[in-house]
Amino acid sequence: MxxxxxxxxxxxxxxxxxxxxxxxxxxxxxxxxxxxxxxxxxxxxxxxxxxxxxxxxxxxxxxxxxxxxxxxxxxxxxxxxxxxxxxxxxxxxxxxxxxxxxxxxxxxxxxxxxxxxxxxxxxxxxxxxxxxxxxxxxxxxxxxxxxxxxxxxxxxxxxxxxxxxGKSSNIDYYHYLLTKEENIIKNIPEQNTEEQAKHQKEITNLKKIIKERN
Ligand SMILES: C[S@@+](CC[C@H](N)C(=O)[O-])C[C@H]1O[C@@H](n2cnc3c(N)ncnc32)[C@H](O)[C@@H]1O
The missing domain is CATH 3.40.50.150 (Vaccinia Virus protein VP39)
Known part of the structure; x- marks a missing residue:
């Protein structure tokens, strides 16, 4: 149940x-x-x-x-x-x-x-x-x-x-968040550098978590 x-x-x-x-x-x-x-x-x-x-x-x-x-x-x-x-x-x-x-x-x-x-x-x-x-x-x-x-x-x-x-050690979760960010950044026009930088930072941070908590 x-x-x-x-x-x-x-x-x-x-x-x-x-x-x-x-x-x-x-x-x-x-x-x-x-x-x-x-x-x-x-x-x-x-x-x-x-x-x-x-x-x-x-x-x-x-x-x-x-x-x-x-x-x-x-x-x-x-x-x-x-x-x-x-x-x-x-x-x-x-x-x-x-x-x-x-x-x-x-x-x-x-x-x-x-x-x-x-x-x-x-x-x-x-x-x-x-x-x-x-x-x-x-x-x-x-x-x-x-x-x-x-x-x-x-x-x-x-x-x-x-x-x-967060503080989870569930690497699959962070991979899921990373994939989401990678898909978002693909659709941001190159000239929109501010948005690009924001999402690139997310990607860098998520990769860091995956490396550190693995
Ligand atoms: C999706 S159910 C969650 C049931 C269970 N806690 C779970 O996680 O599976 C959401 C429930 O929250 C109740 N709810 C929403 N707002 C509330 C509030 N302010 N106080 C008490 N119950 C609330 C709804 O009536 C509903 O029964």
Missing amino acids: LNQKLKALTKFINKEDIVIDVACDHAYLAIYLKENNLCQEVYASDISREALKNAQKNIQASKVSIKTYHADGLKNIPLKENNINTVVIAGVGTNTALNIVKNANYPISKYIISSNNNHEELRKTMQELNYYNEEEIVIKDHHKFYPIIKFIKSSKKDNNFNLKY
Whole structure:
């Protein structure tokens, strides 16, 4: 039931964690965590009543007990009362994920985020919010790459290179980004030197990553 992305994400969850899967949709992740005893407690929430109904059906069918919340992000979820310290946000855009983090009114020690786009913005803004990218993996599922990032509460800072390209060791992912850049540059007119230089720099950087992390 659990796709490769969500399965990979469980690598960042520890036995002692009290987790909420925000944007749980089907709640497969929460069910998997509970069934396999991978954390101390798990909650699930979603903004969509329809999704939550589906989640509750799946939870019942799995014969596990998971409390669910109908909520926009973490708003009105009793984080303190439930001692929630780990928040999973997966399968939403970076803007949505960041709004959820910004609106949290309780100090969360770990966010595990796999957003669909703008990963540089995600890393930069999380850093501004004092969350450090401690580990990042990239999973390929059905021909698509999914970065999954473990952010921990810390004022430790990353360099601009890591903020831009992430910290994954998945060389296939960087080859994919490199091919994308090489295709872009092919279509830039030679006289557009500024754009040419911009994309050439991307190519140089991606080649450097591939060489260094191989
Ligand atoms: C594509 S599903 C992702 C499901 C699962 N997390 C995954 O990664 O496979 C996106 C879910 O995010 C929910 N969602 C979108 N914005 C949300 C928000 N602000 N708060 C809570 N849930 C949200 C949607 O209702 C939908 O169920």
